[in-house]
Amino acid sequence: MNSMAQRVARTWQHQRRVTPTEFALQELRLPVSDARFDRVMQMAAREMGGTYIAATSTIKLPKEYARPGDRSFPTEILGLYRKFPCGAMIPNVKADNPVAGLPCVSFDLIPNVPGDPRRSRLYKSFQGDVGMSKRLMNQFVGWLKIVSKTVNRYVKNNEQGRTVPFSRVAAEEELTQRVARAWLLNLTR
Secondary structure, eight states, rough: HHHHHHHHHHHHHTTTSOOHHHHHHSSSSOOOOOHHHHHHHHHHHHHHHHHEEETTTTEEEOOSSSSSOOOOOOOEEEEEEEEHHHHHHHHHTTTSSTTTSSEEEEEEEOOOOSOOOOOOOOOOOEEGGGHHHHHHHHHHHHHHHHHHHHHHHHHHHHHHTTOOOHHHHHHHHHHHHHHHHHHHHHHHH
16 A cells, blocks of 8 residues: 555544545645645635634624624635545536646635525635636635625614614625626726
């Protein structure tokens, strides 16, 4: 047995939750490191006025931010940096496909809200092969900035006595960002 296989077997015996495939993917040197992802999440948590728990990859927002009865406000936001074989993400990957056999990555932001979190305005998933990981990370950081602005605007509205639901503030912030991006694209043409 080669040294990589021995390391995988040794680690897998001690960590029952990690499969050999997951361990091998974690050992790869990818363009975006786990440490960089954690730093970005810590920065985002600070901007939102919350705390980042690295063990669970969760941003916890203070409960007093939420207006009573507003079920759309997430007190926890889970950030995931996942690595997996591309065949798991891209259906029907043929052997001659250039991404066949490469690892793929996914940056996900999942709010803790009642019901399906994918229906929340904050939910976003950026997926692609390992060659796109830096670009996907930049998109993820951009989305975290929008989420941070949304949380701060919601808190400011609550402090001023405005009773606007979090989902509406999120929709307005997303629309503002989309209009600004379109304006910038037209300006640079």
